[in-house]
Amino acid sequence: MALSVASFGAAAQDIGVGLIVPLSAPGDATGGQLIRRGAEIGIEMVNAQGGVLGKKMQLFVQDSQGKPEAGVAAYRRLVSENKVVAVPGFFHSSVSIAVNEVAKDMGVPTLAVQASASDITAKHYDIAFRTHVVDPVRVETWMTFIKQKGFKRVSLIAETTDYGIGLADETLAQAKKMGGIEVQKVMFDRTVTDLTPQLLQVKAFKPDMVINIGVGQPLDLIMDQATTIGLLPNTPMLISYDAPTRPQFWQLHEKNGNGIYFIAYYSPKSKLSDIGDQFAKAYKEKYKEDPVYGALNGFGAVMILAQAIKAGNSADPKTLIKTLESGTYKSWPDAPVTFPKADGVYWHNWVPPVLILHYTAAKQDWKDAEVTVTYSKK
Numbered sequence: 001m002a003l004s005v006a007s008f009g010a011a012a013q014d015i016g017v018g019l020i021v022p023l024s025a026p027g028d029a030t031g032g033q034l035i036r037r038g039a040e041i042g043i044e045m046v047n048a049q050g051g052v053l054g055k056k057m058q059l060f061v062q063d064s065q066g067k068p069e070a071g072v073a074a075y076r077r078l079v080s081e082n083k084v085v086a087v088p089g090f091f092h093s094s095v096s097i098a099v100n101e102v103a104k105d106m107g108v109p110t111l112a113v114q115a116s117a118s119d120i121t122a123k124h125y126d127i128a129f130r131t132h133v134v135d136p137v138r139v140e141t142w143m144t145f146i147k148q149k150g151f152k153r154v155s156l157i158a159e160t161t162d163y164g165i166g167l168a169d170e171t172l173a174q175a176k177k178m179g180g181i182e183v184q185k186v187m188f189d190r191t192v193t194d195l196t197p198q199l200l201q202v203k204a205f206k207p208d209m210v211i212n213i214g215v216g217q218p219l220d221l222i223m224d225q226a227t228t229i230g231l232l233p234n235t236p237m238l239i240s241y242d243a244p245t246r247p248q249f250w251q252l253h254e255k256n257g258n259g260i261y262f263i264a265y266y267s268p269k270s271k272l273s274d275i276g277d278q279f280a281k282a283y284k285e286k287y288k289e290d291p292v293y294g295a296l297n298g299f300g301a302v303m304i305l306a307q308a309i310k311a312g313n314s315a316d317p318k319t320l321i322k323t324l325e326s327g328t329y330k331s332w333p334d335a336p337v338t339f340p341k342a343d344g345v346y347w348h349n350w351v352p353p354v355l356i357l358h359y360t361a362a363k364q365d366w367k368d369a370e371v372t373v374t375y376s377k378k
Contacts, residue, residue, distance in 0.1 A: 019036060020064050020075060020099065029216075031091045035114065037291075038294065038301075060082045064095045066095065071090075085315045088111035096110065096115040096117070111305070124347045133351055138240070154210075155205050156185050158188070159214055163213070171185075188214075220253070259359060262359075275331075299331075309323075355375075
């Protein structure tokens with residue numbers, strides 16, 4: 001069932017926008033909730049300024065549970081029942097990829113805000129858009145870090161999802177091209193709750209660094225069970241996305257979070273656009289904390305869609321696709337957003353700068369974390 005921010009069933013004068021995010025297990029429910037918060041505030045801001053084309057925007061939220069089949073069912077409901085004109089969201093790559101296979105026939109565009117697998121945009125579907133880092137760029141970022149640190153032996157422990165497989169394979173390919181680095185790949189099913197056997201393999205390899213490519217609960221299990229066997233804190237660990245920026249991180253990892261490196265796509269040291277500043281103030285007033293990337297990108301998706309609908313003077317999905325392709329848009333960063341018909345994975349894709357942050361003290365505020373690497377795709 002769709003969860004509407006306003007009321008159930010869009011009024012005839014409303015422009016419906018769908019949102020597919022994980023709000024329950026086995027998906028990363030916290031990640032989904034952050035995106036939802038941002039999108040909701042975006043809708044409120046657009047409507048406070050009079051809406052678009054004389055109409056209000058309305059958000060319909062669907063829980064993907066991190067499952068491809070649930071994401072596909074959600075997309076069908078949003079398009080067929082709620083008559084939405086676009087569907088942003090998507091935290092899990094597997095969900096985004098599966099939905100796009102249906103969306104290419106149903107014709108309503110998707111906008112992935114935190115799913116990075118190459119196939120989301122590499123297939124060059126007209127309906128597929130993204131405002132997030134892609135696998136090659138994420139891996140280029142940590143390969144820069146590996147080279148900077150002089151590491152020679154690196155272990156990957158990755159879940160057997162599109163996200164984990166894609167990042168593991170991309171890392172092996174880039175390491176081979178770079179040369180001088182030995183990479184151990186250890187895969188696991190994300191439903192497993194005891195990762196000790198895999199972590200003992202990693203420990204036996206004696207790596208200079210471990211890359212933790214788990215999402216949600218598996219990420220936390222890897223950290224805690226690596227601590228139990230003495231892999232942490234003796235070996236540096238890099239988390240593959242920005243989960244450590246969330247308030248829950250220190251609640252779970254008060255004793256073993258210090259020293260962790262992690263990928264991020266935003267730092268409070270980064271300059272925001274004027275609407276980004278407005279959003280950050282509204283978010284802090286509402287939730288009593290600063291917004292992290294997921295919330296910022298959820299907000300940005302709504303603002304981009306509102307601008308595109310206005311620019312094309314139409315909420316028709318086919319017109320919206322053409323307008324997104326040809327226009328330049330403002331989101332939360334102080335940088336223009338475009339969706340060119342570029343080669344390969346960069347089709348319809350705006351890529352934010354990627355950071356590696358480092359906690360240097362227990363319970364450190366993520367806003368004070370050391371910025372170790374800042375990488376931008378050239």
